[in-house]
Amino acid sequence: MNTVVPTTDRPAVDSRVALAIVSVGVLLSSLDLFIVNVALPDMGKDFGDTQLSGLSWVLNAYAIVFAALLVPAGRLGDRGSNRTTFLIGLAVFVLGSGLCSAAWNIESLVAFRVLQAVGGAMLTPSSLGLVLAATPAERRPMAIRLWVAFGGLGAALGPVIGGLLVEIDWRWVFLVNVPIGLAALAFGIRLLPCPRGDGGPLPDVFGAIMLIGAIGAFILALVKGQDWGWTSAGVLTSFAVAAVLAVAFAISSARHHSPVVDPALLRAPNFALMAGNSLFFQIAFAGMLLSVVLWAQNIWEWSALRTGLAIAPGPLVVPVVAILAGRLISRIGAGPVIAAGGVAFAAGMVWWATAITLEPDYLGGLLGGMVVSGLGVGLTLPTAFAAGSAGLPPQRFATGSAVLSMSRQIGLAVGVAVVVATLGSPTGPQETLDAFHRSWYVTAAVALVAGLIGLAARIPRPAAAQPDPASDRAAV
Numbered sequence: 001m002n003t004v005v006p007t008t009d010r011p012a013v014d015s016r017v018a019l020a021i022v023s024v025g026v027l028l029s030s031l032d033l034f035i036v037n038v039a040l041p042d043m044g045k046d047f048g049d050t051q052l053s054g055l056s057w058v059l060n061a062y063a064i065v066f067a068a069l070l071v072p073a074g075r076l077g078d079r080g081s082n083r084t085t086f087l088i089g090l091a092v093f094v095l096g097s098g099l100c101s102a103a104w105n106i107e108s109l110v111a112f113r114v115l116q117a118v119g120g121a122m123l124t125p126s127s128l129g130l131v132l133a134a135t136p137a138e139r140r141p142m143a144i145r146l147w148v149a150f151g152g153l154g155a156a157l158g159p160v161i162g163g164l165l166v167e168i169d170w171r172w173v174f175l176v177n178v179p180i181g182l183a184a185l186a187f188g189i190r191l192l193p194c195p196r197g198d199g200g201p202l203p204d205v206f207g208a209i210m211l212i213g214a215i216g217a218f219i220l221a222l223v224k225g226q227d228w229g230w231t232s233a234g235v236l237t238s239f240a241v242a243a244v245l246a247v248a249f250a251i252s253s254a255r256h257h258s259p260v261v262d263p264a265l266l267r268a269p270n271f272a273l274m275a276g277n278s279l280f281f282q283i284a285f286a287g288m289l290l291s292v293v294l295w296a297q298n299i300w301e302w303s304a305l306r307t308g309l310a311i312a313p314g315p316l317v318v319p320v321v322a323i324l325a326g327r328l329i330s331r332i333g334a335g336p337v338i339a340a341g342g343v344a345f346a347a348g349m350v351w352w353a354t355a356i357t358l359e360p361d362y363l364g365g366l367l368g369g370m371v372v373s374g375l376g377v378g379l380t381l382p383t384a385f386a387a388g389s390a391g392l393p394p395q396r397f398a399t400g401s402a403v404l405s406m407s408r409q410i411g412l413a414v415g416v417a418v419v420v421a422t423l424g425s426p427t428g429p430q431e432t433l434d435a436f437h438r439s440w441y442v443t444a445a446v447a448l449v450a451g452l453i454g455l456a457a458r459i460p461r462p463a464a465a466q467p468d469p470a471s472d473r474a475a476v
Contacts, residue, residue: 017191018134019143022127024184025090026147027154028177029120032062032097033412034158037289038304038311039170041297046170047106052294053223056420057110059290060219060413065117067409068211071260071402072203074125079202082129083194087185089122094181100174116174125402133195159293159315163308170304207252207260214245215410222417226424265392265400270334270457274388277338277457278407279414280450281380284345286415287443288373291423292352292366295436300360310366314374321378328379334387335457338380342451345376349444353437358429376447380454387457418442 036059044055077085096116103109128147135143165172221238228234253259266272289311296307328337351369355361385404392400422439426432 015131015135015139015143017187018193019131019146021184021188021192022086022123022130023147024180025086025093025123026127028097028181029066029093029124030154031158031161032116032120032154032174032177033066033409034154034289035162035165035173036062037293038159038162038297038308039166039173040290040293042166042170042304043106043109047109051227051425052423053227053420054106056223056290056416058106058113059286059416060216061110061113062117062120063409063413063416064212064215064219065114066121067406067413068208068215068260069118069121070125070406070409072205072208073121074129074402075201075203075258077122077126077129081194081196082126082133083188083192085126086123086130086192087188089119089124089126090181090185090188091119092116093119093123094178094185095119097174097177097181101171101178129195130192133193157315159289159308159311161308163303163305166304201258204252204256204259207249207256210245210249210252211260214242214249215413217242217245219413219417222414223420225421260406261403265403268400269391270387271389271391271400271404273453273457274384275404275407277380277384277450277454278388278404279411280446280453281342281345281384282408282411283415283418284349284443284447284450285377286412287419287439287446288345288349290416290419291436291439291443292370294419294423295356296366299358299432299436302360310362311370313367314370314377317371317374318378318381321375322382325379325383329383329386333458334383335455337383338387338454338457339451341376341378341380341383342447342449342454343376344379345373345447346444346451348373348376349440349447353440353444356436358433380450384454384457387454415443415446418446 040055040058043058044052073085073089093116096112096114096119099112100109100116103112131143131147162173165176217238221235221242224238225235249260253261254263266275292311293307296302296310297304302310325337348369348371351372352366355368356365385401388404389400419439422442423435426435
């Protein structure tokens with residue numbers, strides 16, 4: 001990232017204070033990608049047993065808007081002021097959270113989730129710029145790792161915290177963000193650094209809107225396929241709209257001076273491969289997470305808290321495996337490690353499809369698949385990110401990282417839609433069991449595709465920095 005930072009190594013603001021403040025925002029925005037999953041069944045009951053195809057937009061609206069605005073928001077912050085962008089983003093996120101807690105129907109909740117996502121997209125990239133501006137040069141790599149760790153912490157803690165809050169009321173899943181966010185906002189106004197922006201080009205907002213529309217139309221077709229019929233006018237029209245908007249997005253990216261996806265990035269070693277791997281692996285990940293929540297709460301009738309605790313062993317495995325994966329990469333290469341991650345994740349899904357029955361059995365049915373899939377996540381995610389970004393020149397690292405993050409968020413949204421489409425609307429217990437087994441087999445197949453794509457990855461020698469007058473102005 002080419003955020004303007006102080007020329008002196010002595011920061012005007014304590015870097016630890018800046019990191020603590022912005023990490024609150026990053027944690028909240030990351031947490032909301034995962035915490036809502038365990039609250040979904042309770043939301044459906046509160047809103048009159050809303051169908052899964054409607055409820056899925058509570059997850060998808062956030063992921064789609066967050067993904068599409070991530071790069072433009074980062075460029076906007078670097079162009080003007082990362083401090084202002086972060087504080088406005090945090091304020092919008094807090095406002096959206098408060099409104100979500102007061103939602104009166106599913107439509108209002110989805111609308112307020114979009115507002116939340118706009119805030120999350122603004123605060124996430126600008127937060128890294130603020131950390132770098134307050135951190136001496138020799139400590140910036142550690143600061144970046146800590147910043148990334150807080151995002152990962154949200155993913156790991158989301159199901160458990162969500163379960164705890166739903167025990168009170170599902171609205172607390174959103175309401176809890178308000179006091180924490182307001183405290184971070186108050187401290188941020190007083191203590192965050194204010195590096196000057198670089199005055200670069202305006203981001204491609206039109207391209208971002210086209211991307212939101214394309215993904216939204218595609219997901220609408222997937223989630224309504226069962227209800228409307230796969231060959232109905234509504235579904236075919238949605239697919240057609242998605243294709244047209246995708247073409248408009250591609251044209252805008254090719255012509256705009258500050259595109260959401262720079263076509264030049266796709267020529268970097270491994271980049272296109274790892275973007276594809278991230279997309280497919282996150283489809284599988286989202287399918288796994290949503291399906292296990294629905295199964296545990298709706299079929300086994302577990303509480304949200306028990307469900308969150310049951311999911312926890314999977315995320316807990318991830319950081320340990322991620323550390324060990326670094327040693328494997330140096331011995332066998334990145335491709336085999338990523339492929340092994342896809343196979344392991346698929347094995348976890350097959351475990352569930354063959355071992356889970358209508359009779360609750362955590363140890364024999366759920367736990368093994370949860371741990372094995374966690375092993376797959378730990379092998380795949382950090383390795384794919386490293387492989388995708390290692391070949392980027394320094395002046396393209398921020399934009400490339402943001403695009404990889406964007407592909408993951410799009411994968412999450414598509415994964416939820418795939419679950420809705422594969423589950424359908426089963427009526428009896430055996431039909432329900434068969435539907436979930438089908439969903440887990442489909443998820444396993446998608447994970448294998450992700451692993452196959454990743455098999456071709458190599459860790460290239462990092463590219464040397466080259467002068468770039470139109471250097472990237474985006475954040476991770």
